[in-house]
Amino acid sequence: MALSLVRTSNVDALLGPGGALQAALPAYEHRPEQLQMARAVERAFSDRSYLLAEAGTGTGKTLAYLVPALLSGRRVVVSTATKTLQEQIFFKDLPLLKEQMGLEFEAAYLKGRGNYLCLHRYNSFTKDPTFGTREEARQWPHIQSWAARTETGDRAELELPENFSAWPRLSSSAETCLGSQCPLYEQCHVTRMRREAEQADLLVVNHHLFVADLSLRGAGRRGEGVLPLYEAVILDEAHALEDAASGYFGCGVSNHRLEELARDAVAALPETDARFPTLRALAARVRTHAEVLFTQAPRVLGLLGSEGGVALKPDRMALLGGPLEQVRHGLAALGAFASSAREPELAALTRRAAELTEELSFLEKVESADHVYWAEARGRGVFLRASPIDVARELRVRLYDAVDTVVFTSATLAAGGRFDFFAKRMGLYDEDGAPVAEVRTLAVPSPFDYAQQSALYLPTHLPDPAAPGFIEAAAEEIVQLCEVSGGRAFVLFTSLRNMERAYELTKARLPYQVLRQGDRPKQQLLESFRELPSVLFAAHSFWEGVDVPGDALSLLIIDRLPFASPGDPLVAARIRQIEARGEGAFEQYQLPQATLALRQGFGRLIRTQSDRGAVALLDRRIVTKPYGRAFLESLPDAHRVRDLDGLRDWFSEG
Structure with a gap:
C-alpha cells in the first residue's frame, strides 16, 4: 500500500478552522457540521466500531469521511449508490486531497465486470457480429477502433446507448467469466483493474459491485470476490443498500440468461470441431425449451398487463411444471456433454448449466419461508426471481463478521428522529434486539436556511x-x-x-x-x-x-x-x-x-x-x-x- 500520511495529522488539522483545506482553497468557508462528522468517523476508525451518520445536504460529508479514512492507514472501501457520486469522489474529491492538501495515497475506481470489454468474448463476437438493429450495427466500426486502442476497456469511453443490446456479448459477468482459466486472463482489463486495486489504499465502488462481491464470497464461487481484501467500509447513500443487497443475495432465471447460455455454447467450439454439431443441437434444445417456458410464463403467472412484479404461487408454478422440467433436462444434457471436455469454455458451460438447474428448482418449489418469490416482465425479458425478505442476516454473516469498522452515511437515515428503523433493516441488531457491534449515531443538520x-x-x-x-x-x-x-x-x-x-x-x-x-x-x-x-x-x-x-x-x-x-x-x-x-x-x-x-x-x-x-x-x-x-x-x-x-x-x- 502506498499510504504515507503523517500519522500525527488529524481531521482538525486538515478540516478545522485555518486547516489545510482552508489554506488550499482561500474561498473555502469552514463548516462546523463537516468537522463534527469527520471527528465521529475518525473515532469509529480508531475504536473499530460502527457509525450511523446522517448528514444533511451541504455539510460536506464526502470529505468528512474521506479524510479520516485516509488517515486510518487501512485499506478502505467507499461504496456509493450511484456512479455519479462514485465519479465525483474519484475525479473531484480525491484529486483535491492529493493535489491541494498534499496527502499521499493510491486510490482505485472499480465498476462491475459488465462495464468492461471482455477480450475473449470480443474475439468470439468478431467472428459473427450480429446486432439487434441497423443503428447498432453502424456502431461496430467505432467499437472495433476503440477496442484496439483502449487501455481500460471501460465502456464509459464509448458513447453507446444505455440499452445497446450487443454489449452483454462483448463483456462478461460473474457467471460467464472464465477467470484464471481464460486464455487472455493476463491481458484482461478486469484482471488489470483488480491488480491496480490490490495496490490501493482506497477503493471507490458502487453498492451493486460491493454486494456482488459479498455475494460471491458467500457463495464461494471460484474462491474469490470481485474486490481485494479490505479492512473497513464506508457506505455513502447507505439508505439504498437494502434494495441493492436484496437483488444480489437471491437468485433469478430469465429468458435472456438461458439464451446467453445457448449462444455461448454454440460459440464455445469452432465449426470444424467434430463435437460442434452435437453441442449446437444441445444448445438448440435448451433454447427451444426456454422459449416455450417463457412464452407461457407471462400468461400463467399473471404478468400480462401488470406494471410491476407479481408474486410466484406454488399452484401457478405447478402449471409450468412441464416446461420447467424440459428446460432442466436440456440443461442436464448440455452440462453432461461439456463435463468431459478440457476447454475452459466447456467447463464453464457445465458449471452454468448446473447453477441454472439448481436455481430453477429453487424457484419452482416456492417453499423457503425467508425468501420472496416473484416474476416480472421488462422489455423483452421475463424474469423469475427469489430474494431474501430481510437482508439483515445476510449482512451480519457476509459483512459484519468480517469487518470491524463500518460507516453508514446519507442525508436520510433517521425516521422520526430515530435510527432504529434503518439499524434494524441493516441487521445491526440481532433477532433478540441486541446490537451486533458497538454502534454510534450522529445527526448533523444541513447548513442551508x-x-x-x-x-x-x-x-x-x-x-x-x-x-x-x-x-x-x-x-x-x-x-x-x-x-x-x-x-x-x-x-x-x-x-x-x-x-x-x-x-x-x-x-x-x-x-x-x-x-x-x-x-x-x-x-x-x-x-x-x-x-x-x-x-x-x-x-x-x-x-x-x-x-x-x-x-x-x-x-x-x-x-x-x-x-x-x-x-x-x-x-x-x-x-x-x-x-x-x-x-x-x-x-x-x-x-x-x-x-x-x-x-x-x-x-x-x-x-x-x-x-x-x-x-x-x-x-x-x-x-x-x-x-x-x-x-x-x-x-x-x-x-x-x-x-x-x-x-x-x-x-x-x-
Whole structure:
C-alpha cells in the first residue's frame, strides 16, 4: 500500500478552522457540521466500531469521511449508490486531497465486470457480429477502433446507448467469466483493474459491485470476490443498500440468461470441431425449451398487463411444471456433454448449466419461508426471481463478521428522529434486539436556511390519490404550477403509469422543453434540462442521486406520498413478516420507509446555499391524515404556502 500520511495529522488539522483545506482553497468557508462528522468517523476508525451518520445536504460529508479514512492507514472501501457520486469522489474529491492538501495515497475506481470489454468474448463476437438493429450495427466500426486502442476497456469511453443490446456479448459477468482459466486472463482489463486495486489504499465502488462481491464470497464461487481484501467500509447513500443487497443475495432465471447460455455454447467450439454439431443441437434444445417456458410464463403467472412484479404461487408454478422440467433436462444434457471436455469454455458451460438447474428448482418449489418469490416482465425479458425478505442476516454473516469498522452515511437515515428503523433493516441488531457491534449515531443538520431558501405548497383541493380523476386534476395543477415557476421543474411520480398519463395530459400545454424519463439516457436528460427552461417528468431513479444546483431547478412537484406499493411482492412479504411477529407493519415499516423516501425527493431541490425553490406535494393526505404529521416533521423547515397566489408571491419576492 502506498499510504504515507503523517500519522500525527488529524481531521482538525486538515478540516478545522485555518486547516489545510482552508489554506488550499482561500474561498473555502469552514463548516462546523463537516468537522463534527469527520471527528465521529475518525473515532469509529480508531475504536473499530460502527457509525450511523446522517448528514444533511451541504455539510460536506464526502470529505468528512474521506479524510479520516485516509488517515486510518487501512485499506478502505467507499461504496456509493450511484456512479455519479462514485465519479465525483474519484475525479473531484480525491484529486483535491492529493493535489491541494498534499496527502499521499493510491486510490482505485472499480465498476462491475459488465462495464468492461471482455477480450475473449470480443474475439468470439468478431467472428459473427450480429446486432439487434441497423443503428447498432453502424456502431461496430467505432467499437472495433476503440477496442484496439483502449487501455481500460471501460465502456464509459464509448458513447453507446444505455440499452445497446450487443454489449452483454462483448463483456462478461460473474457467471460467464472464465477467470484464471481464460486464455487472455493476463491481458484482461478486469484482471488489470483488480491488480491496480490490490495496490490501493482506497477503493471507490458502487453498492451493486460491493454486494456482488459479498455475494460471491458467500457463495464461494471460484474462491474469490470481485474486490481485494479490505479492512473497513464506508457506505455513502447507505439508505439504498437494502434494495441493492436484496437483488444480489437471491437468485433469478430469465429468458435472456438461458439464451446467453445457448449462444455461448454454440460459440464455445469452432465449426470444424467434430463435437460442434452435437453441442449446437444441445444448445438448440435448451433454447427451444426456454422459449416455450417463457412464452407461457407471462400468461400463467399473471404478468400480462401488470406494471410491476407479481408474486410466484406454488399452484401457478405447478402449471409450468412441464416446461420447467424440459428446460432442466436440456440443461442436464448440455452440462453432461461439456463435463468431459478440457476447454475452459466447456467447463464453464457445465458449471452454468448446473447453477441454472439448481436455481430453477429453487424457484419452482416456492417453499423457503425467508425468501420472496416473484416474476416480472421488462422489455423483452421475463424474469423469475427469489430474494431474501430481510437482508439483515445476510449482512451480519457476509459483512459484519468480517469487518470491524463500518460507516453508514446519507442525508436520510433517521425516521422520526430515530435510527432504529434503518439499524434494524441493516441487521445491526440481532433477532433478540441486541446490537451486533458497538454502534454510534450522529445527526448533523444541513447548513442551508430552508425557511428562507424553500417553500412548501400543500394543496388540499385535489382529490385523494386513490379517487377517480386524481391524475387529471393533478395534471391541471402541474400546468398552473409550472406557469408560476416559469418551468424549471421536476415532476416526480411514484408510478410509471401516473407519470405517463400526466405527461400525455400536459405536454402540449407546457410552453417549455418537456422531457420524460426513458426517452433518453439519464445524463442526457439532465444536460438538456440545464440548457433550457424545462419540465422533466420522472419516476423512481430521479428521486435520489440527482444534482441540479442553481436556477435550472426551481420547482419540485411530487404527485403523492411515496408509500411502497403493498402489491409489490417484496414489500408484501416484508409486511407479512413484521405482522407475524405481532408488530404493526405500517408503523414499523411502511411509514418510516415512506418518510425517508419523501425526504430523498425533497432533497433534489436545494443543493447550494444560493439555491431557492419550492416543493409542491399534490397528495392531500399529508394534511388530512393523522400520519401526515410524521411526514411534515421529517421535512426541512420550509416556508409554508396555502395556495397558488401565495406561491406566486413567494417566487416574486426572490
